Amino acid sequence: MASITRASVSMPSLSTSVNQSQRRISGMNSVSFPVSGRSMIPSLRLQRGLQVCCACQAKQETVDKVVAIVKKQLALPADAAVNGESKFAALGADSLDTVEIVMGLEEEFDITVEEESAQSITTVQEAADMIEKLVEK
Amino acid sequence: MASTSVSKGQILSLYRSFLRTARQFRDYNIREYTKRRTVDGFRQNRGLTDPSSISAAFSEAKSQLDVAKRQAVVYSLYAPDIRSVMETDLKGKR
Numbered sequence: 001m002a003s004i005t006r007a008s009v010s011m012p013s014l015s016t017s018v019n020q021s022q023r024r025i026s027g028m029n030s031v032s033f034p035v036s037g038r039s040m041i042p043s044l045r046l047q048r049g050l051q052v053c054c055a056c057q058a059k060q061e062t063v064d065k066v067v068a069i070v071k072k073q074l075a076l077p078a079d080a081a082v083n084g085e086s087k088f089a090a091l092g093a094d095s096l097d098t099v100e101i102v103m104g105l106e107e108e109f110d111i112t113v114e115e116e117s118a119q120s121i122t123t124v125q126e127a128a129d130m131i132e133k134l135v136e137k
Numbered sequence: 138m139a140s141t142s143v144s145k146g147q148i149l150s151l152y153r154s155f156l157r158t159a160r161q162f163r164d165y166n167i168r169e170y171t172k173r174r175t176v177d178g179f180r181q182n183r184g185l186t187d188p189s190s191i192s193a194a195f196s197e198a199k200s201q202l203d204v205a206k207r208q209a210v211v212y213s214l215y216a217p218d219i220r221s222v223m224e225t226d227l228k229g230k231r
Contacts, residue, residue: 096179099149103156115150 063128069104070124073097084125102127109135142188143195151198152179158202161209165221171205 067082074093076082082091088098102118105111105127111134121127152175159171182194 094183095145095149096152096176096183099152099156100176103153107160115153118153119146119149 059128059132062131063124065108066105066124066128066131069108070101073101073104082124084128085123087123089122098122105131111135143192148179148195151195151202155198155202155205158205158209162212163216164212165223167208167212 063084070076070082070086070088070091070093071078071080074091074097076091080091088101093101098121099118102113102121106113109131111131113130113134117130121130155175156172159168159175162168162171178198182191185191185194
């Protein structure tokens, strides 16, 4: 009985969770198996791996797409140095440009960004991380 | 609109609402016009510093947003089936 969950949770206690029929593992697209009577160690390793994965940043291709949209919006030359750490303001974007960039990202990735999140985006990396989070849902 | 001074956040929200409303139009021409007009209109008024003129521009923009939203509803009732040639990609597919 395997179930695929995207739930984030769990601080499973070491002693009591062995007997549970379902385990919820934090992370993206994890598969949980009922563990009964098995040793804890393999599942712990699985959890640790997923936790590391959660901490890593957005995928490079997402960042590349964001960079492409930013360059198009701000009319930057194709060889301009834009990476994850570039701030929009440093690239010459004002607040209206930032709104347009976020709109472009919404259309490209087919997501909807809320007001407060949209106003807090200042760098390319933040945008990519937020996109990853919204695409997961 | 009880407050006399308009905040930057409100203006950006209005801008975002315009662009979102523009997306609802199925007609390519109207959609592109709405986007162009909001970009031009907001950029034109970027340099305003006088609070009364800022709030006048803001309330005018709000009424225009209502117009756009109404039109989005009306146009969606009679949405065209044929898409504009500008929306075909390079392979000629729609």
